[in-house]
Amino acid sequence: MSEEEPDTASVEAATPDAIDRALEATLFAAEEPLTVERLAAHLGGMETGRVREALRRLAEHYSTRGVHLVERARRWHFQTAPDLAHLLRREQEQVRRLSRAATEVLAIVAYHEPVSRAEIESIRGVQTSAGTLDVLMEAGWIRLAGRREVPGRPVIYATTPEFLDHFGLESRRDLPGLDELRAAGLLDPVDEAFEEAMEALGAAEEGEGDTGDESA
Template sequence: MSEAAVPGADAVTRAIEATLFAAEEPMTPEALSSHLGGLELAAVKDGLALLATHYAQRGVHLVERGGRWHFETAPDLAHLLRREKEQVRRLSRAATEVLAIIAYHEPVSRAEIESIRGVQTSAGTLDVLMEAGWIRLAGRREVPGRPVIYATTSAFLDHFGLSSRRDLPGIDELRAAGLLDPVDDAFNAAMHFEPEDAGDRDDGDANLAD
């Protein structure tokens, strides 16, 4: 991209543009400053503002998410790049139960998950759900030992077509859909199937199989 393409662009702005274009992950202004040899932070922020304005009407936008900047496709053009492909993600029975417990009781610790399930939960099960992007570390419980607690992510809501946790199905809906086994009554009763905090979260279709 030539310097003339961005009104008022200088070597600093072009360096920021090139760095973000090549970056594997979004970058903070501080990271950009460090990467560019300790460039003055104010200059970095001015350059980001200039680039964001320039790209606002183009096919790609420069956007800031949680203090980090990156390029992304303009929202109205996303459909041109989307490739429709059904992705079936199969979870073990244990992973399905753990995901359900976290969704309905979050934030919840591993010990609390095990108390509800009645069996130990392997770290591998939680790792699978984290790799899928459906759960996240939500801090630590302020009790002795300060255990890690888990919560679902916005990606979980998106993947299962939920606007918020209010949309999680109740036990009657799950039974009507044939998703509950009669022998699971004790587990179902422990689950309650009512979100403890059904507020909106700020943070494809799945096929769950045993």
């Protein structure tokens, strides 16, 4: 890229079509998802509001195409349309198959993050091996999120943008219930254990909330 100063007047005078084309080219060539701020800087310091408007236009334009423009964890990128994903699958999907313990841990982190290993074990009711957490981090679905400010300062875990991308979510606020996942067709065979783990987790939480006297 050129190191020359951007032509501010040219940036301000750019038409919506020119902005759309510039963003489209930038996102297509990008090696990783980009935030609105990085895109604005790449386009010569353009106002983020204009970039957001252009991204919305592009997302709508691509909504019926073979690739979609999506936002995941405040970062934008192109991805294959969900209904065409099966055309691009390869045998390496096997590396993402998780044990029941791993799917239970993933479910707990997703719906309770950030959580420590001790908190995960408290919810599951059994010990969690470090290997289980390592598998989820190697898969790119959870990450170290700092330390809890309590005695011992235990490490805490949270989900990653890759986790959101796999389940088609823009943020954790969009985590769906099981019925929504099933209706949207987002539960492929790899995710069946995750579904079962979520059902088990929900049942466990209901049990914790039941403080009534059964003998009454």
